[in-house]
Amino acid sequence: MLSSHNINVALIGNPNVGKTSVFNQLTGLNQQVGNYPGITVEKKIGFCKLPNNYKANILDLPGTYSLNASSIDENVVIELLLNKNDKLYPDVALVVTDVENLKRNLLLFTQIKDLEIPTILVINMADRMEYKGISLDIPFLEEKLKTKIALVSSRKGTGIEELKQLIVNYKSIPKEPCLNASVIDEEYFEALRKTFPNQLLYKLWLVITQDVNFLNLDRNEIRNSYTKSHSDLKRLQQKETIKRYQFINDVLKEGLKIDLNSAKDFRAILDRVLTHKVWGYAIFFFILFGIFQSIFEWSKIPMDFIDNTFASFSVMANENLAPGVLTNLIAQGIIPGIGGILIFIPQIAFLFMFISILEESGYMSRVVFLMDKIMRKFGLSGKSIVPLISGTACAIPAIMATRNIENWKERLITILVTPFTTCSARLPVYAIIIALVIPEKRVFGIINMQGLTLMLLYLLGFGMAIFSAYILNKILKIKGKTYFIVEMPNYKLPMFKNVAINVIEKTKAFIFGAGKIILAISIVLWFLASYGPGEKFKNAEKIVIEKNLAKPLNHSELQNAIASQKLENSYIGLMGKTIEPAISPLGYDWKIGVAIISSFAAREVFVGTLATIYSVGDSDNDNTIKNRMQAEINPETGQKIFNFASGISLLLFYAFAMQCASTIAITKKETNSWKWPLGQLIFMSGLAYLVALIAFQILK
């Protein structure tokens, strides 16, 4: 656990250098994921046992190219490194670099060294050195860079023990900078040094040049003392960067050798195929197709198992607990509520396993590059791809990820269209409706219709996002252009450990994030469904018996009829009946209406709500959620409630509707206005209603 007696280690590095892999190697599953206070930048802390009974708190900082902050992620790194009072202020910094990109990665290293923090240079992906014909003169590099070097391969786990030993001995690592960057304007820096003798020179320079006001220095005081124009400061920053690269070039000229004759590089060939203007898209489509087929195929058995297990838990609760309100709440509210969360674990785990494999292998960057060509035609920034793709997990971090889009209007459009991307919260809704209304058959013997429908829904969401962006682009008249730079990491075989940790984290986030909300709403709904005003609820049994005097019902039929009468006249029944006229043209009954209202908090609540409502309205506790939904009959038409027409209508409704209070909140926060989230809500809800209405009216 986090302890002040442990060595604080900050893991810093450029994106795509395998920093998280090093973190995973050092900490295993001893990780805590949270947020930095007040912002939603992910904070990962792990714990590591070191030789000689030492222990370390390892902080995995967001990837950054330099200490010249241009995003909130980078600010996090700088704020921590400048604030000695922070309880996570590092005793030692590990700057992780990629052996194939040492030149670029060392820029950040030289900047960290200027902060006079003991710094270990971790050169990762050492297993590729022979393959790429790279050799390093480690003693020479250690001497010039004034550091200790750990040559590791986080993929193969080599060099990790040596790295741990270096962390233990961190006090022996020199703190002094490896170059004197102040020569770019000696007079200016000398004056600064004299005025603030107790402050670190490079720290002063960062405070002066960054947009963010750091915690423990008065920027205005410094700026007022040493006024330089904005353009002069920018020029000095450029000179500083050039100076650092000159130093790095000189060091690497001696310390790094590349023998091109022994390099065996398939990357260029693979890149040509995977980013090809025809084959690139075909391969991407094929991969996507395979993923969605597998999600449905592989999830079926574990999902059925979870569904049946929870149905039997309800029976057990009813049989073994004393009859009463609490027992009913447990059997009909809490157990189906939890079941409604856990049933989706297999699909969510498989989805993130595939996404993680694509990211780990380096293929995702090629997809981003490939899609950029399409996006530009619709007026979006190439940088919009990242939020749109990460929106498949959740719109909230995806909207946060728009912060690296410099042009405000492009950023605004991306924020407004990102919620169309199919997030993981839609997955439970899609999964259950598809299972109910799309036949489980194969076309041409291989194409699973259910998997194909799921894929089409993902493409529909993405297509609508791009189409809306096109319309918004025309309306908002974007001025100016931004340029898109994407880094193409090397292809790698995905590491099982990284994929597994990512899947566990994402599944945990779903269960404990959305799960708590679903459970709480299930409990409230159970009460609303189990109590009601007026005589029709109180005298439900009497009314049902009187109604059926002519044709007496058997015990089971009578119990079902009473449960149904009570549910219809419960608080939730009355609420549902009130909105029924508005939703019946879409093919929904009042129960679905209640589920739509309650799922406004979070989409995945939809299934949990129906599970609770059907549990209360069904005397047979042995039924699964799916069976209950399948058995629902419209008393007026005699047709199944979840038929093909109403099912497609529901799928389309959820594909387009906003239905997420948290997304509205984050849009408000990011745009600093209610105008945009309210516009987004009205547009998406209106579109969802219209499309669902048309679909039902055509298909019924």
Next chain:
Amino acid sequence: MIQEILAFGILILAIAFLIKKYFWKKKSDKNCGDDDCGCA
């Protein structure tokens, strides 16, 4: 009677959790660092 007390206790906890989750947000005093982005 005990069952009712416990059940309503659970209901109150669930409502309190939802209120805390949706209506009781901590305010952030940070912005993204871009002067023109529109966020406060």
